[in-house]
Amino acid sequence: MNQVTLDDTQAIAIGAGVLGTGGGGSTYLNRLRLNNELKRRGGPVTIIQADDVPDDALVCAVGGMGAPTVSNEKLQEGQEIKRAVRALEAHLRQEMHAIVIGEIGGGNALGPMITALQCGLPVVDGDGMGRAFPELDMDTFMIYGVAPAPFALADSHGNVAIFPRIDSARQAEEFARSLTIEMGGSAALVMPVMTGAELKATIIRDTLSLAKRIGDAVLKCRARSMEPAETVAALCNGKVLFSGKIIDVERRTVQGFARGKLVISPFNASQRNPHALRQNLEIEFQNENLIARGSGEVLCTVPDLITLLTLDDGEPIGTESLRYGMRVAVLALPAPKELKTPEALAVVGPRAFGYDVDYAPLPGDLL
Amino acid sequence: MNQVTLDDTQAIAIGAGVLGTGGGGSTYLNRLRLNNELKRRGGPVTIIQADDVPDDALVCAVGGMGAPTVSNEKLQEGQEIKRAVRALEAHLRQEMHAIVIGEIGGGNALGPMITALQCGLPVVDGDGMGRAFPELDMDTFMIYGVAPAPFALADSHGNVAIFPRIDSARQAEEFARSLTIEMGGSAALVMPVMTGAELKATIIRDTLSLAKRIGDAVLKCRARSMEPAETVAALCNGKVLFSGKIIDVERRTVQGFARGKLVISPFNASQRNPHALRQNLEIEFQNENLIARGSGEVLCTVPDLITLLTLDDGEPIGTESLRYGMRVAVLALPAPKELKTPEALAVVGPRAFGYDVDYAPLPGDLL
Numbered sequence: 001m002n003q004v005t006l007d008d009t010q011a012i013a014i015g016a017g018v019l020g021t022g023g024g025g026s027t028y029l030n031r032l033r034l035n036n037e038l039k040r041r042g043g044p045v046t047i048i049q050a051d052d053v054p055d056d057a058l059v060c061a062v063g064g065m066g067a068p069t070v071s072n073e074k075l076q077e078g079q080e081i082k083r084a085v086r087a088l089e090a091h092l093r094q095e096m097h098a099i100v101i102g103e104i105g106g107g108n109a110l111g112p113m114i115t116a117l118q119c120g121l122p123v124v125d126g127d128g129m130g131r132a133f134p135e136l137d138m139d140t141f142m143i144y145g146v147a148p149a150p151f152a153l154a155d156s157h158g159n160v161a162i163f164p165r166i167d168s169a170r171q172a173e174e175f176a177r178s179l180t181i182e183m184g185g186s187a188a189l190v191m192p193v194m195t196g197a198e199l200k201a202t203i204i205r206d207t208l209s210l211a212k213r214i215g216d217a218v219l220k221c222r223a224r225s226m227e228p229a230e231t232v233a234a235l236c237n238g239k240v241l242f243s244g245k246i247i248d249v250e251r252r253t254v255q256g257f258a259r260g261k262l263v264i265s266p267f268n269a270s271q272r273n274p275h276a277l278r279q280n281l282e283i284e285f286q287n288e289n290l291i292a293r294g295s296g297e298v299l300c301t302v303p304d305l306i307t308l309l310t311l312d313d314g315e316p317i318g319t320e321s322l323r324y325g326m327r328v329a330v331l332a333l334p335a336p337k338e339l340k341t342p343e344a345l346a347v348v349g350p351r352a353f354g355y356d357v358d359y360a361p362l363p364g365d366l367l
Numbered sequence: 368m369n370q371v372t373l374d375d376t377q378a379i380a381i382g383a384g385v386l387g388t389g390g391g392g393s394t395y396l397n398r399l400r401l402n403n404e405l406k407r408r409g410g411p412v413t414i415i416q417a418d419d420v421p422d423d424a425l426v427c428a429v430g431g432m433g434a435p436t437v438s439n440e441k442l443q444e445g446q447e448i449k450r451a452v453r454a455l456e457a458h459l460r461q462e463m464h465a466i467v468i469g470e471i472g473g474g475n476a477l478g479p480m481i482t483a484l485q486c487g488l489p490v491v492d493g494d495g496m497g498r499a500f501p502e503l504d505m506d507t508f509m510i511y512g513v514a515p516a517p518f519a520l521a522d523s524h525g526n527v528a529i530f531p532r533i534d535s536a537r538q539a540e541e542f543a544r545s546l547t548i549e550m551g552g553s554a555a556l557v558m559p560v561m562t563g564a565e566l567k568a569t570i571i572r573d574t575l576s577l578a579k580r581i582g583d584a585v586l587k588c589r590a591r592s593m594e595p596a597e598t599v600a601a602l603c604n605g606k607v608l609f610s611g612k613i614i615d616v617e618r619r620t621v622q623g624f625a626r627g628k629l630v631i632s633p634f635n636a637s638q639r640n641p642h643a644l645r646q647n648l649e650i651e652f653q654n655e656n657l658i659a660r661g662s663g664e665v666l667c668t669v670p671d672l673i674t675l676l677t678l679d680d681g682e683p684i685g686t687e688s689l690r691y692g693m694r695v696a697v698l699a700l701p702a703p704k705e706l707k708t709p710e711a712l713a714v715v716g717p718r719a720f721g722y723d724v725d726y727a728p729l730p731g732d733l734l
Contacts, residue, residue: 087531091458160532161542164454167524175528178549182542 001125001209003044004113009034011215016109017316018214018232018331019207021305023258023288024106024132025064026318033078034110037117045113046122048098050203053124053196057097060085060193061128061141062115063108065153065176066186077156080188081115084154088190091150091162098122100199102139102189104207105132105288106318126203130336130366131305134257134287136176137169138348140338141192144202148172151191155183177255185253204336210236210367218314228314229329237364238333241292241299242281243267243311246326251319259286262322264330281330283308285319290353292330301350303335304362334362368492368576370411371480376401378582383476384683385581385599385698386574388672390655391473391499392431393685400445401477404484412480413489415465417570420491420563424464427452427560428495428508429482430475432520432543433553437620444523447555448482451521455557458517458529465489467566469506469556471574472499472655473685493570497703497733498672501624501654503543504536505715507705508559511569515539518558522550544622552620571703577603577734585681595681596696604731605700608659608666609648610634610678613693618686626653629689631697648697650675652686657720659697668717670702671729701729 004012013027020027038044053059062081089095099116101109104127116123128139142148149166153176161179166172172191180187194202217235221228229240244264251260264281281294289306292299300306308317311327339348340361346352349359371379380394387394405411420426429448456462466483468476471494483490495506509515516533520543528546533539539558547554561569584602588595596607611631618627631648648661656673659666667673675684678694706715707728713719716726 083532091529091531157534157538158532159534159538159542160530162458162529162531163527164458164529165450165525165527167526171524171526175526175546175549178545179542182545 001047001212003047005044006035006038008212009110011219012208012211013110013215014218014316015211015214016104016106017318018307018309019130019211019305020105020132020316020318021288021307022285022317022319023134024103024108026107027110029075030107030110030114034114037114041117045116047125047208048122050124050126050200050205053097053199055195055197057196058092058094058193059098059100059124059196059199060088060096060190061100061102062112062188062190063102064111064186065136065180065189074184074186079118080154080156081111081190082118083158084152084160084188084190085115085119087160087162088150088152088193091164092193096121097196098124100124100203101127101208102191103127103129103132104211105129108132109208109211124199124203125208126205127207128203130204130207130339131303132288133348135173136189136191137173140202140204140344141194142169143344143347146192146194146198146202148192150193151176151189153179153183154188159183204338204367206367222313227311227329229309229311229331232309232314233331233333236333236366238305238331238362240329241332242294242330243328244281246322246324246328247280249322249324251322257286258319260319264328286353287319289319291350291355292332298357300332300362301355301357301359302353303339303344303348305331305333305335305366307331307333332362334364334366336366368414368579370414372411373402373405375579376477378586379575379578380477380582381585381683382578382581383471383473384685385674385676386497386578386672387472387499387683387685388655388674389652389684389686390501391470391475393474394477396442397474397477397481401481404481408484412483414492414575415489417491417493417567417572420464420566422562422564424563425459425461425560426465426467426491426563426566427455427463427557428467428469429479429555429557430469431478431553432503432547432556437552441551441553446485447521447523448478448557449485450525451519451527451555451557452482452486454527454529455517455519455560458531459560463488464563465491467491467570468494468575469558470494470496470499471578472496475499476575476578491566491570492575493572494574495570497571497574497706499655500715502540503556503558504540507569507571507711508561509536510711510714513559513561513565513569515559517560518543518556520546520550521555526550571705571734573734589680594678594696596676596678596698599676599681600698600700603700603733605672605698605729607696608699609661609697610695611648613689613691613695614647616689616691618689624653625686627686628652631695653720654686656686658717658722659699665724667699667729668722668724668726669720670706670711670715672698672700672702672733674698674700699729701731701733703733
């Protein structure tokens with residue numbers, strides 16, 4: 001993959017939604033914005049490989065911060081990430097070589113391409129999560145030792161904050177979260193800034209290409225009126241965990257997150273539901289789906305991916321869009337191997353989210 | 368006044384306490400810290416006049432942000448303001464010419480002298496409030512049009528935040544307040560950065576000298592076993608509003624402020640209390656004392672200064688130190704003229720603090 005054009009954005013949006021596991025923000029809005037930017041510029045987004053970035057060049061990951069319940073209603077002004085990138089370049093007196101996708105899940109997969117077009121920079125194929133996570137210290141850049149500072153936040157009113165010294169990624173998360181709430185519940189984030197050498201040592205490669213392949217597969221199924229869940233699961237080395245109807249959603253926006261729980265009831269016809277438990281499936285989420293339980297057992301946890309698709313056309317469902325009566329397939333996909341090390345599990349394993357269970361990985365790796 | 372030595376800090380601390388109207392943070396702690404710094408450096412703080420600063424030189428106001436109830440217990444690490452100054456100098460690629468006192472009230476009068484010693488810079492005689500105020504957009508620099516950005520916040524763990532672009536002083540206050548809470552309830556603030564020309568157009572001059580004169584007068588009364596309240600009131604063109612015993616204090620720390628109300632009951636002997644109402648005096652505060660009421664009337668409001676002194680020795684009392692049984696004199700001192708313009712009253716008048724009363728100025732000006 002060496003470029004992204006108008007023809008690619010639908011597939012990437014679907015694939016990013018699948019990898020978003022319910023979070024990462026709306027792909028719908030960012031896809032519209034990316035399409036507009038592609039039309040206005042009349043050219044594609046240039047995609048490069050991490051290994052093409054010189055060791056001493058600077059790159060920065062960018063994304064949106066905040067609850068998807070907020071960012072769906074409080075629209076971006078459009079230039080906030082670019083402003084934050086330019087402010088960091090001015091602060092550091094060095095230009096960026098490329099834009100990095102902070103999280104491939106949800107709208108945060110598409111936003112960096114808009115910024116890249118605005119800044120005239122290429123985008124690196126890969127990201128720091130291979131999915132979406134609720135907190136910004138939960139990426140492979142932070143987990144594997146890239147410094148959190150300097151980082152920048154920007155809002156839609158032209159306000160910018162730069163943090164030149166921060167003593168930990170956790171502290172960065174807390175400052176950024178607090179300021180994001182003050183900025184109205186969503187903000188543009190540029191973090192981390194890193195060298196090409198650091199990028200190559202820490203990025204999860206090729207996840208933008210994976211998102212595109214997933215989306216292409218879903219679109220192909222739709223064209224043939226096939227339910228896409230099995231195809232997507234196979235493409236990602238995972239499985240369809242459950243299918244059924246959403247019978248309860250409990251959701252609240254607290255401390256800048258969309259938190260809650262949903263309950264899915266199985267269909268009766270057992271050939272529609274060969275993987276099924278007889279009992280309901282329960283999923284808890286904090287922006288992203290974190291843990292799935294059924295028949296009294298834990299069936300899947302972070303960092304493995306728990307994604308809901310609409311049953312018929314395989315449209316991924318954000319946790320902010322869940323509602324009673326939706327007919328869904330639940331996918332369980334293995335995490336990328338970079339999220340399965342002891343260092344990573346300390347930050348993104350089930351215990352890091354407050355669940356008193358060990359991580360029992362699904363077989364295989366996402367990539 | 369052209370320098371501050373160890374011999375001056377007690378008087379300045381007392382005078383700053385008087386001007387602090389209950390807020391501005393503890394003078395006790397900052398005086399100890401200033402004394403230590405003076406001993407360590409073996410030299411005085413150099414004091415300059417605003418008019419000595421070249422028009423194109425840069426200066427910055429510094430101070431502590433947060434509730435005094437917090438900063439009395441969560442001690443500073445000691446270098447946080449210096450770190451914030453250095454971070455701004457690096458960001459702007461220009462060195463500071465002098466340090467400016469953001470607010471002359473309370474410990475914030477003394478902190479800038481510590482920073483100045485640490486940075487090897489002089490301090491300007493004057494400040495942006497002529498007293499203390501709870502919010503950082505409430506100084507003459509902001510009121511009269513100095514840009515709020517760039518500003519910097521720093522905590523005791525080495526974390527620094529710089530805000531290079533901020534669209535209003537109000538917005539700066541909100542971001543800084545939110546981040547101060549995240550930093551543990553108190554933080555070092557460098558704001559605003561301004562040119563010598565801007566400084567000269569907006570500073571309230573000679574308030575450091577005034578604090579010293581007030582403190583000297585109190586110390587002289589103590590040496591003669593005189594109650595200092597009348598002397599201080601006369602020196603500041605104000606009056607003793609009331610004297611009596613504190614019979615109730617209601618105080619809570621909310622949203623980073625110490626808020627509350629106190630009730631003072633008059634003494635019986637009327638020659639001790641010639642100014643007295645027969646009824647109780649009630650004062651409401653938000654870090655600083657904001658409004659005094661008695662006999663069903665409003666007697667004094669912001670921006671005029673309402674200060675409590677211990678009756679016997681004239682020690683100013685911070686709102687965090689108020690307690691039942693204290694015998695106090697209540698001073699009502701006129702605000703500096705810079706706080707009485709329509710622009711200023713829109714920000715620091717009684718209505719800006721939510722009181723539905725017009726500002727009825729005390730006669731005269733503080734300076």
